[in-house]
Amino acid sequence: MNLKSPGDRTSRPLTDYPRPSVAVDTALLTLDADHRLVVLQVRRNSGRGWALPGTFLHKGERLADAVNRSLQTKANVRGLRPHQLQVFDDPARDDRGWVLSVAHIEVVRADQLASRFTETTRLMPVEQPGRLPYDHADIIVQAVEHIRARYADDPDPDRLLGEEFTLRELRLAHEAVIGESLQRDSFRRAMEPKLVATGATTTGGRGRPAELFRRADG
DSSP states (O other), X not given: OOOOOTTOXXXXXXXXXXXXXXXXXXXXXXXXTTXXXXXXXXXXXXXXXEEOSEEEOOXXXXXXXXXXXXXXXXXXXXXXXXXXXXXEOOTTSOTTSOEEEEEEEEEOOGGGGTTSOSSSEEEEETTOOOOOSTTHHHHHHHHHHHHHHHHTTSXXXXXXXXXXXXXXXXXXXXXXXXXXXXXXXXXXXXHGGGEEEEEEEOOSSSSSOOEEEEETTO
């Protein structure tokens, strides 16, 4: 007995359904020499303008592999493991057609981007990323919001500073991520219980040597 209702079309082949193209775009965030939170951008293939590194998904390719491919070919950045941030699915987001973007995010130390192409990549402040195509500016906003919550309570959870740092360096990193100035004494009181003094101090800089700390969670 056929129990399927007249409206049941689950047996239709997938080719009967319209399909969007699928792209990946990645927000790579780091701190620059001026303690600003910046995002990596690449020059667009047309040679005009800048964008987040991204690409279209190839047949049979995993999203993570497409992300790594785009970072390697467009920015010469390797060895990272960005994770998924959000799907941007406005049907009108790309004037070339129906394109979904699976946005990814990674927060890295500046030295992890040392191999990047210098002529076709740039680092731009997240608050002033310049004119970008599609919804790349929205992706940056979502990426920053994603990491801000973690910096409210924990000392540099994304390891932007490496393993050892001064309290001033830690505060400047948190200010860059959170986007506002933090009161020094209040910040120290909030963070010191989660830090371990290394017993070492900074050397070679101006002023008095500053004590170095590491995270208590290792």
